[in-house]
Amino acid sequence: MNDSRGALSARDAVDLPGRPLRTERGAPPPHVRSRAARARAVLAHTLGLGLAPALLALGLIGGWEAWVRLRDVQSYLLPPPSAVARALADDPMRFIDAARLSLTAALGGLLVASAIAFALAVVMAHSRQLERALYPPALMIKVTPIVAVYPLFTIWFGFGIWPKMLIAALITFFPMLVNAVVGLRSVDPSALDFMRALDASRWQIFWRLRLPSSLPFVFAALRISVPLSLIGAVVAEFLSGSSGMGQLILIANGDFDTPALFGAIVVLAVLGVSLTALVSYVERRVLFWHESSVGT
């Protein structure tokens, strides 16, 4: 890596024998390196990180294609990657439309559930009594297999987006609630003392101290609940068979259209990975100050 960084680490080690060496990716003070140098380093690092997995993926796909062709495997058992690609390319709108429906239900449910869970967490974090009262029903939502209540939802809400959103919401509600309560309570007691000594109002303490302190926990919850919401939406579509990726998979399955099945899996995987990457990106931006963003 970069020279100045190496020098800094070495000097740290000499001056402060008790302290661990700064890791290669530890955040240097802003004045140590120029913005351009930092951007270059980040780019080089990202390329370096991406290179090995990319080669591995290429190798795997190539091996898969070769194996299917050489052994003459039946396409309905295992289609070659080229067939999967063709299935995706022949009718992309089929996948895009389905993905859009699933994604809307998943993210809609996730957002609504996260907002309600956070609001409830604010209440619960301020009062142990309310926490005791609200925790059991919240826990019940968590432990009830939501698949079991889905038929009820279709009776009440029909086969549109609402029951799907509801499933995605229920499945993501609890992680956000628990993390947010813990996060809102995880305030530095000295910072709290300081603000209270200034006669800060509850409101000021909430906005300036509690809310930012809770963000690392909120992002931890999001990292769990984003993929969960996708699972919830697709499972709901599976059960109702009415629309979205779940329906696409059901139909492809019925037609023995294995390339389309694989295509659906690829689309869902790409969605999951992109959403998770998006959350991580926003998290690194927002939580630049948090320990978790040093080494990850």
Place this chain on the structure above:
Amino acid sequence: MTAVGTPAVDVRGLSHRYASTRADEGDLLALADVDLTLGEGEFVSLVGPSGCGKTTLLRIVAGLLAASDGAVLVHGRAPAEARSDHALGLVTQDPGLLPWRSVAANVRLALDVTGRDTDIDALLALVGIERFARYHPRQLSGGMRQRVALARALAHEPRLLLLDEPFGALDELAREQMRLELLRIWEQRRISVLFVTHSIREAVLLSDRVVVMSGRPGRVVDDVRVPLPRPRVPAHEEAPEFSATAARVRAALAAGAP
């Protein structure tokens, strides 16, 4: 307005007992019958063995903790009331900075909350960290963080400054320097200061009086007036009065040791 002569802090017969959280433990008596007066504009140090209740006493004076027994007046009023005048500046034992705010923004926090205004750059210069205004706490050394905490406590121009071992994380050289800065700030602003420290020399050099506490439960075992003239300078450490006062404080500490 408070009448002239009302002490900044007046503590009478103060005791504090922490309720135990476990059945097999008794309550913990942290402070026993403490009397303490801090005159307006006075600089008083509090020394005592670790765990004798200095932080507890400071938190009670700041109105952050309700004492189990005794009377506490700050500027002639109950601590919680006195607090609403924004008359208090607190430096806690851990700096307690907000890690997502830059140094300047951390100092601005005090202004946001109190609705007052001040020249933040000048304040940062006062504690010697003007070059680090845009840094975040994570990028600072322990000593620099404590300077930020001091600047933050001074920002809203409090009448009473409560300092809980503010120089604890500083090396001797920086500590020396910060002592002089604190003296200068105090001489300029003439605020009342209650200063907790573990250093006898520091207490004697800075203070009008040094209050010595015994081991737990904390009681006041001696209240030593420092007979050195103002303004104080480092050369005062060579004066015979200095050594005599320091010796008396040391003896009181030894007598009060558990």
